[in-house]
Amino acid sequence: MTHLYIAIVVAAAVVLRVWIRRSRRRQRGPMGSKQGSWPANLEGSLGEVGMVAGREIRERVRGRIFRIGTLIMLIAVAAAIIIPTIHSGSSGPTAQTVGIVGGLSPEAEALIDAAGAANEDTVKLVDEPSLAAAKTDLRAGAVDLAIVDSTQILLDRPASSKGSDADPGLVQSAAEYLGVVEAYHSAELTPAQASLITNSKSVAVRTLQPGSNQTVKATSIIGLVLLFFMLQQYNTWILIGVMQEKSSRVVEVLLATVRPIQLLGGKVLGIGLVALGQATIIVAFALIVGAAVGSDLLKGTGPLVLACELLWLVLGYAFYCWVYAAGGSTAERQDQVQTLALPLSIPILVGYVFSITVASSGRPDLLFKVFAYLPPTAPFCMTVLVGLHQVQWWEFTASALISVAGTAGMAIFAARIYRRAVLRTGGRVKLRELVAR
C-alpha cells in the first residue's frame, strides 16, 4: 500500500512538472504575446487591468518560489492524508487463532466471534483433539489461546505479559462471555432463550450536546492550516509586490499611463487567480489522494468543509489583498515590509488560533460566533461552524455578504491610501498622514 502512496505523490509531481514545462515552452514560443493562453485572453477582455493581471500571473507562475511552494504544499497535504491512514492500519484487526478442546456450543461460538469483533480481532477457531495437543500448539505458537470444555481458557503465558501472542482484550471478553453461557446453562434457559439474550441489540444512546466529530475535526484543522498559510503567502506576495514596484520606481512609469485603481486591481486580480489556481490544484489533489487511500478525512461532511474553505479562501483573500496592498504602498524597503507584516497579520492570526481551538473542542462560544460575521476573521470562524453543523445556510450567506460588503469598503479605502502613498518616497509613509489629508 505504501508503494501506492509513493506512486501517487510521484505522479502528481511529474504532472506538475510537465505542466510547468509546457507553460514555460508556450512563453518562449515564437509569439511573445502568448496568443490563446489564458493570461492573453484576460488581457484582451479586461484592458489595462487584464494586462497588469496577465503580467502578474506570468511572473508568479514562472517564479521558482511558486513552483517549489506548490510542491511543498502538495507533499504536506499528501502526508496529512496518508499518514493517519497508515497509522490506523497498523492498529487494525489482529489475527487470533483459538484452539477448541472438547467442542463449543453455537451460542458460545457466536459470542467468541462477537468478542473478537469488539476487540478488532479476526478470530479463527481450530479444533484440538486433546488438551495435550492444545498445550503443544500453544507452546509452538500455532494457537494464541485455547478454550477447554467451554469452561476454561488456557494461555502459554499471561496475556498482559510481554511476548504473549494473545490479545488481552479478547481473552478478557471471551472469559466473560463464556461465563455468561455457563450462567445460561445454570439458569436452565432453552437454546432459543439463550440465543435471544445473546443476540440482543443495545438501545440507542443520544446526547443533549453534540459530540466532536473526529473526522470533520481533522478535515477542518487541515483546511484551517492550509487557509492560514495560503492567506499569509498570497497577501505577502501583494505586500512585497507593491513595495517592489514602489522601490524600483517602476510605479511612476506605470501610473503615467494607467490609473492607480487599474494597476492595483490588476495586481490583486492576477495574484488572486494564481492563488485560486494553486488552491484548486491542492484541493483536487487532496480529494484524489483521499479517495485513493480511502481516507476518513473526506467522508461525511469532509468535502463540504473543504468546499467551504475554498470559498472562504477566495473571500478572505479578496478582503485582505486590499489591506496588504495599501500597507505595501507605504513602504519602500524590505525591512519596512517586515515591520508591517506582523501588525497586518494579527487579525489572521487571531482568527486562525481561535478557530483551531474551537475546532478541537467542538464548542464555539458567543464571541466565536460574532467573529464568524466579521470579514477579517470570518474565513476561519465560519468554516469551523460549518464543520460543527452550528450554522444555518442563511447565517452562512449573511456572513459571506458582510464579507463582500467589507471588501468593497476596504478596496475604496486601500485605493485612496495607495494613490497617495505609492509615489511618496524617502521613508515609510505614516498612515496618519495619509488619512488626515
Next chain:
Amino acid sequence: MSGVLEVVGLRRTYGTVTALDDLSFEVPAGRVVGFLGPNGAGKTTTMRAIFGLTDLDAGEVRWNGASVGQKERRRFGYMPEERGLYPGMLVGEQLEYLGRLHGLTAADAKAATNTWLERLDIADRRGSKVETLSHGNQQRVQLTAALVHQPELLVLDEPLSGLDPTGIDAIGQVLVDQAAAGCCVLLSSHQLDQVEDLCEQVRIIDQGRMVVSGTVDELETSGARRLVVRVEGDRAADWAQQLPGVSVSELSAGAVRLVLDSSVNSDDVLRAAMQAGRVTEFSFERRRLSEVFREALT
C-alpha cells in the same frame, strides 16, 4: 504627429513650501525644449503634473488646447528622474508590456521593441534581466520604454545624467530625430552644455515660477556683450578688474571672458589690455546658456 503642450497656471504647495507658483509655459511640436532650474525649482513636480502624478491646487495641463486625461497620456512618453523598471523582468518582455499598456497590439509592441532595441544598440540584451545591465544600458532601456509606443510628447527628467559621451550622443540624436519627426520633447537637465547643443528652446524656472523663456539663439544673442581677451603672460587679468563697466565672467587658460555694460567702448578695453602685455586674442562671443541660467537666477 504634432501637438502642443500647454501648462497653464500650475500651483502646488506642500505645507508651507510652494513648489509651483502660477507656472505657465508651452512646448511646441517638433522642438526639443530644455526645462532648466536649480534643484528644488519645481521641474520634477511640473513633469509629474503633466502625467497626473501629483495633485494640483490650481492650473491645468492641455494638449492641443484640450485638458489632458488618461486617453491623451497614453500617447505621451515619460522618463522619470528616478528610473523605473522591473529589475527581474526580461528587457524585451518589459518593453512589450509597457508598449501594450500604451495601447499597442501585441504584434506592434513586439515589432516596436525590436526596432528601438536595434536603434539604441542593445538588441543583444533583449533576453536579459534589467538588473543585469550596466547603468548606461539601463538608461537606454528606460528611454526605449518612453519611446516604444511612438509618443507625440516626450517628457524626460534628467535623461543624460550618468551617461558617457557615447551614450549622450546616442540618446541626444534620438531626441533630435524625434523632434524632427514632429514630436514635442521636453527635457530637464543640469548639463547645460548638452542642453545648449540639443535644445532649440529653453524654459528656466525658479521657486516654481517661470523666469526665462525663449529660443536658445535669442537668449544667447541678447543681453550684455561678451568679450574674450588673451594677454600673453598674464593669467590673473588684473588689468580688467580695474575697468569701469566691465566685469570678469570667467578666467581660464590665460583667457579672460568679460561682460561689458552698454556704455563701455571696446576700444578702451583693447587699449587697457595692450598696456598689460601683447594681446593674442580679442573677440566678441555669444552669451553661453550657463550665463543665461546664472543671470536669470540672480
